[in-house]
Amino acid sequence: MKIKDFRRGARQSLRDENLQAALDNNALRRKEGRLAAIASLPDFAERRLRAHAVKAEVVAHLDETLERFVERVTANGIQVHRAPDAAEAIRIFLEIAQAETAGQKRPGEGSTPLLVAKAKSMLSEEIHFNHALEAAGMRVVETDLGEYIIQLRGERPSHIITPAVHLRRADVGRLFAEKLDLPYTEDIPTLTNAARKALREVFLSADIGVSGVNFGVAETGTLCVVTNEGNGRMCTTLPRVHVALMGIERLVRSLDELALFLSLLPRSATGQKLSVYTNLINSPLPGTGQRRHLILVDNGRRALRNSPLVESLYCIRCGACLNACPVFRETGGHAYGSIYPGPIGSVISCALVDREYASLAQASSLCGACREACPVDIDLPGMLLRVRSGLIPERAGSPEGKAARIKEGAGLPVPVRLGLKGFRLAAANPGLFDLFQGLGGLLSRLYSPRRAYMHLPAWTGWGYSKEFPRLAVRPFRRRWNEVEQEVAESGDRVNRQAEAGEDGRDQGTGSQSLAARFTEELTALGGKVYLMQMEDLPGRLRDLLNSRGIQRVLVDDAGAIYLGDVSAVREPDPAVRAGVTGALVGIAESGSLVLVSGEGQTLTASLLPEIHIAVLKVSAIVPGLEEALRRPELRTAAAGVIVTGPSRTADIEMTLTIGVHGPGELHVFLIDDSKSV
Amino acid sequence: MSETVQLFVTCLIDSFFPHIGEAMVRVLNRAGARVEFPSGQTCCGQPAFNAGLRGEARPLAEHTIEVFERTSGEIIIPSGSCAAMVRHGYPELFRDDPAWLRRAERLRERTYEFTEYLVDVRGVTDLKARWTGKLCYHPSCHLLRGLGVDRQPRVLLEAVREAEIVPLPEREDCCGFGGVFSIEHPELSGEFLRRKIGNFESSGAPTLVVADTGCLMHIEGGLRRRGMSQRVVHIAEVLDSR
Numbered sequence: 001m002k003i004k005d006f007r008r009g010a011r012q013s014l015r016d017e018n019l020q021a022a023l024d025n026n027a028l029r030r031k032e033g034r035l036a037a038i039a040s041l042p043d044f045a046e047r048r049l050r051a052h053a054v055k056a057e058v059v060a061h062l063d064e065t066l067e068r069f070v071e072r073v074t075a076n077g078i079q080v081h082r083a084p085d086a087a088e089a090i091r092i093f094l095e096i097a098q099a100e101t102a103g104q105k106r107p108g109e110g111s112t113p114l115l116v117a118k119a120k121s122m123l124s125e126e127i128h129f130n131h132a133l134e135a136a137g138m139r140v141v142e143t144d145l146g147e148y149i150i151q152l153r154g155e156r157p158s159h160i161i162t163p164a165v166h167l168r169r170a171d172v173g174r175l176f177a178e179k180l181d182l183p184y185t186e187d188i189p190t191l192t193n194a195a196r197k198a199l200r201e202v203f204l205s206a207d208i209g210v211s212g213v214n215f216g217v218a219e220t221g222t223l224c225v226v227t228n229e230g231n232g233r234m235c236t237t238l239p240r241v242h243v244a245l246m247g248i249e250r251l252v253r254s255l256d257e258l259a260l261f262l263s264l265l266p267r268s269a270t271g272q273k274l275s276v277y278t279n280l281i282n283s284p285l286p287g288t289g290q291r292r293h294l295i296l297v298d299n300g301r302r303a304l305r306n307s308p309l310v311e312s313l314y315c316i317r318c319g320a321c322l323n324a325c326p327v328f329r330e331t332g333g334h335a336y337g338s339i340y341p342g343p344i345g346s347v348i349s350c351a352l353v354d355r356e357y358a359s360l361a362q363a364s365s366l367c368g369a370c371r372e373a374c375p376v377d378i379d380l381p382g383m384l385l386r387v388r389s390g391l392i393p394e395r396a397g398s399p400e401g402k403a404a405r406i407k408e409g410a411g412l413p414v415p416v417r418l419g420l421k422g423f424r425l426a427a428a429n430p431g432l433f434d435l436f437q438g439l440g441g442l443l444s445r446l447y448s449p450r451r452a453y454m455h456l457p458a459w460t461g462w463g464y465s466k467e468f469p470r471l472a473v474r475p476f477r478r479r480w481n482e483v484e485q486e487v488a489e490s491g492d493r494v495n496r497q498a499e500a501g502e503d504g505r506d507q508g509t510g511s512q513s514l515a516a517r518f519t520e521e522l523t524a525l526g527g528k529v530y531l532m533q534m535e536d537l538p539g540r541l542r543d544l545l546n547s548r549g550i551q552r553v554l555v556d557d558a559g560a561i562y563l564g565d566v567s568a569v570r571e572p573d574p575a576v577r578a579g580v581t582g583a584l585v586g587i588a589e590s591g592s593l594v595l596v597s598g599e600g601q602t603l604t605a606s607l608l609p610e611i612h613i614a615v616l617k618v619s620a621i622v623p624g625l626e627e628a629l630r631r632p633e634l635r636t637a638a639a640g641v642i643v644t645g646p647s648r649t650a651d652i653e654m655t656l657t658i659g660v661h662g663p664g665e666l667h668v669f670l671i672d673d674s675k676s677v
Numbered sequence: 678m679s680e681t682v683q684l685f686v687t688c689l690i691d692s693f694f695p696h697i698g699e700a701m702v703r704v705l706n707r708a709g710a711r712v713e714f715p716s717g718q719t720c721c722g723q724p725a726f727n728a729g730l731r732g733e734a735r736p737l738a739e740h741t742i743e744v745f746e747r748t749s750g751e752i753i754i755p756s757g758s759c760a761a762m763v764r765h766g767y768p769e770l771f772r773d774d775p776a777w778l779r780r781a782e783r784l785r786e787r788t789y790e791f792t793e794y795l796v797d798v799r800g801v802t803d804l805k806a807r808w809t810g811k812l813c814y815h816p817s818c819h820l821l822r823g824l825g826v827d828r829q830p831r832v833l834l835e836a837v838r839e840a841e842i843v844p845l846p847e848r849e850d851c852c853g854f855g856g857v858f859s860i861e862h863p864e865l866s867g868e869f870l871r872r873k874i875g876n877f878e879s880s881g882a883p884t885l886v887v888a889d890t891g892c893l894m895h896i897e898g899g900l901r902r903r904g905m906s907q908r909v910v911h912i913a914e915v916l917d918s919r
Contacts, residue, residue, distance in 0.1 A: 326853075362861060362862075363862070365865075366819075366855055368819070369851070385729070409729035410729070416728065424737060430716070430718070433720075464867055465871070465899060465902065466870060466895060466902050468894070469694070469897070471693055475692050476699070480714045480716075484714070490706065492703075497801060
C-alpha cells in the first residue's frame with residue numbers, strides 16, 4: 001500500500017538534514033517570490049477566478065475545443081497523433097522516429113544511436129518515456145539543467161518545476177566530477193557552464209527534439225512552451241524533427257486567454273512576471289526542412305473529466321501548491337512515490353499513474369495552503385477529501401470513467417478507522433455520548449490524577465510529540481443550567497459599535513512612460529537598454545562589439561539592416577559570439593521582447609550566441625502581454641518567442657545563474673522614433 | 678439578526694474544555710444575544726468526514742441537522758473547523774441527496790463561527806475585556822482559509838484593554854493538528870508543531886490565542902510535553918476576562 005511507503009519515505013526525509021535545508025529554502029524563497037510577483041498584478045484575485053472559469057468551460061467542452069485545436073494545428077502543417085494511453089504514446093513516438101529518420105539512422109543500430117534532445121515534460125515522466133526510448137536503443141538526453149542532473153543521478157524529479165530541488169550544490173559538484181570529468185567544485189556558475197557545454201553538443205547533433213506543451217491555443221493552433229534556460233527553444237528549433245507531447249486538457253481557446261494564463265503561470269511557479277522564453281509555435285520553420293509532430297495523450301484524463309475530481313484538470317502545473325504545502329516542505333517529492341507529488345499529485349496520481357496512489361490523499365493536514373496558492377483556484381482540499389472517501393475515476397484509460405467507489409478512507413490505519421467507527425456509534429446517540437463522556441472523564445482522572453494533560457506513549461501517534469488533555473469530569477452539557485442562570489441574572493451588556501472603515505487602498509499608478517517602464521523591468525532582470533537615435537546605432541553597435549573583442553555577428557534579416565559596416569554571417573557558427581536581431585514588439589510590464597520567425601528570420605541569432613543584441617523601436621512598445629499577443633504576426637509566423645531577460649536557471653539550490661543555453665547577455669538598442677511617429 | 682441564538686458548543690469543548698463554553702456564553706450574553714443550548718447535540722461529524730469515512734460522518738451530520746432544525750435563530754460555533762464543516766462539508770456530504778441537501782443548506786445559512794458572528798452579525802468589536810500582557814494570535818487553517826475569517830478575531834483582540842498584540846512569525850502555517858493527521862503522521866505533525874512552537878516562543882508572548890479547539894489542544898499539548906510555561910487560550914476566554 002502506497003501510504004505506508006509514503007510514511008517510510010517521510011521519516012527518511014525528516015532525518016536527512018541536507019534535504020531539510022534544501023526544502024526549507026525552497027518553501028521560503030518560493031513563497032516570497034510568488035507573493036511579490038502576485039503583488040505586481042493589482043487584479044490578481046479577479047484573474048485567478050477568471051482563469052478557473054475559463055478552464056471550467058474548456059474542460060466542460062473538451063472534445064469540441066480539442067477538435068478545433070487539432071484542426072488548426074493540422075492546417076498549420078503539424079502532424080497530430082492521438083494516444084489513449086501511455087503505451088500508445090510510446091508506440092506512436094517510435095513510429096515517428098523510425099519514419100522521420102529512415103535512411104539516416106535506425107534506432108539501436110550502428111555505433112551512434114538515435115539522439116533525442118528533450119526539454120522538460122512531466123507528461124513524459126508520467127508515461128515513462130525515457131525508459132521506453134532507451135529500451136528501443138535510443139539515447140535520450142534531458143536538457144533542462146535540473147532534469148539533466150537527476151538523469152545523470154538515475155533519479156526521478158522530486159518537484160514538477162524544479163526537479164533537483166532535493167539536492168545541494170555539493171551533490172551536483174560530486175556528480176559532475178564523476179560524470180563530466182569536471183574538477184570538483186561547488187561554484188554554481190561553473191557547474192552550470194559545464195552542463196551548457198555538454199548539452200550544446202547534444203542540441204547541435206540531436207536527431208529529434210522533444211518538448212512538452214504548456215498551453216495549446218485552439219483558435220490558432222499555437223503550441224506554447226515556456227522555459228527559462230533556452231533548452232526548450234533549442235529542442236524545438238534546432239533538430240530537424242520536433243515532437244511535442246501534450247495532455248489533452250492543456251488547452252485555452254484564444255490568445256487572449258493565453259495571455260491571462262501566462263500572467264499567472266510564471267508568477268506562481270517561479271515568481272517571474274514572464275519566464276525568459278515563451279515560445280509560440282505555429283508550424284514547422286520554413287526553409288529548414290523541419291518537421292513537427294504533436295502527440296496528444298489522454299492516459300486517464302477523460303476519466304478524470306467524468307469523475308468528481310474534474311477540477312484537477314484545471315491544473316497548469318505551476319507547482320505553487322507543492323511549494324505552499326507544509327507536508328511537501330518536510331518530505332520532498334520522492335516520498336510520494338508518484339512523479340506528481342504534493343497536493344495536486346495526491347489528487348491526480350490515482351487517475352494518471354496508478355489507482356493505489358489514492359491513499360496518498362491521507363498525506364495532508366487539509367490546511368488549505370495549497371488552494372490559496374493555486375492560481376486557478378482548484379479546491380485541492382475538497383479534491384483530497386473526495387479521494388479519501390474513495391470517489392476516484394475508473395481505471396486510467398477507460399473511456400467512460402464514472403466515479404467508482406473504492407474503499408472509504410483508503411490508507412487510514414486500522415486503529416484510527418476503528419476509533420472513528422466507535423466514536424460514531426457513541427456520538428449518534430446523545431445518551432450514550434453522555435455516558436462515555438462521564439466514563440472518559442473518570443478514566444482520564446485515574447490515568448493522570450494530578451496533571452491536566454496526560455502523557456501518552458509514542459505509539460499512540462499523538463503521544464509521539466505532545467500531551468493529551470484529560471476529559472472534563474463535568475462536561476459542558478452538565479454545567480449548562482448553571483451557566484444559563486448566571487447570565488440570565490447578569491445585566492452585563494455592550495452596545496453595537498460601528499467598525500472603523502478600512503480598505504483605503506492606494507490606487508495611484510503614476511504616469512510612467514512605456515519606454516521607461518520597459519527599461520526598468522528589463523534592467524531589473526539583468527538586461528541592458530540603451531536609448532538612442534537611429535543615426536547613432538551603427539556607431540554604438542560597433543562600440544559594444546569592440547568592447548567585447550567581437551568582429552563578426554550572427555544576424556537575421558531584421559537585424560541585418562542595422563549593421564552598417566559590421567561583418568555578419570547568416571548560418572549558425574559556434575565561433576560567432578554575438579547575434580543581432582530586430583524585435584517586433586516590446587512589452588513594458590515585463591521588459592520583454594517579441595521576436596518572430598519568417599523569411600530570413602530563423603530565431604537562431606537570438607538563441608545560439610552568448611550575446612543577444614536586439615533593436616527595438618520606442619513606438620513598438622506596448623503596455624502588456626495581451627496587446628503583444630494581439631499582433632497578427634504571431635498568428636501567421638511559423639514560430640515566435642517572447643524573450644524576458646537573459647537565459648537563466650535556479651535549478652541548483654534556487655540560486656539564480658545567468659546564461660544557460662540561451663544568451664547570457666541581452667542588450668536592447670532602443671531607437672527613439674518618437675519624432676517620426 | 679435574531680435575539681435568541683443556538684450554541685453548538687462542539688464535542689471537544691463539551692468534553693475537554695467546558696470552561697471555554699461557559700466563557701463563550703457570557704461573551705455572547707454581553708453582546709446582547711440570548712443563548713440557548715440544544716441538549717441533544719454531540720459532534721458535527723468532521724473527524725470521520727475528513728478521514729474519508731463519509732459513511733460514518735453522515736449519521737452524525739444528520740443527527741446535528743435534526744437537533745438544530747428544531748430551533749430558531751443563528752447557530753454559533755466556537756471553532757473554525759466545525760463551522761467550516763457545516764458550511765462546506767455538509768453540502769459536499771449530501772451532494773447526491775437533494776432532500777438532505779436542502780436541510781443542510783437551511784442549517785448552513787444560520788451558522789456562524791463565534792468571532793464572525795460577534796463582529797459581522799452583532800456589530801460588536803469591543804467586549805470591554807481586559808487582559809494584562811502580550812498576546813499572540815494563531816489563525817487556524819479552517820477559520821482563515823476555509824471560512825476567510827481573519828479580520829474579525831483580530832479587531833476583537835485589538836479592543837482588549839491592557840493587552841499588547843504581538844505578531845506571530847509564519848502565522849498562517851498549519852500547527853500540525855489536522856484531525857486524524859495528528860495521529861496518523863506523528864513525525865510530520867510533530868515537525869509542524871515544533872516549528873509553530875518555535876515561532877510562538879520567538880514572539881515573546883506568554884499567551885497564544887486561537888479560535889479553534891483542535892489547534893488549542895495540539896499546541897498546548899506540545900508546550901506541556903516540552904515543559905514550557907507558555908499557554909494557549911481560546912479567544913472566548915480572552916474576551917470574557919475583565
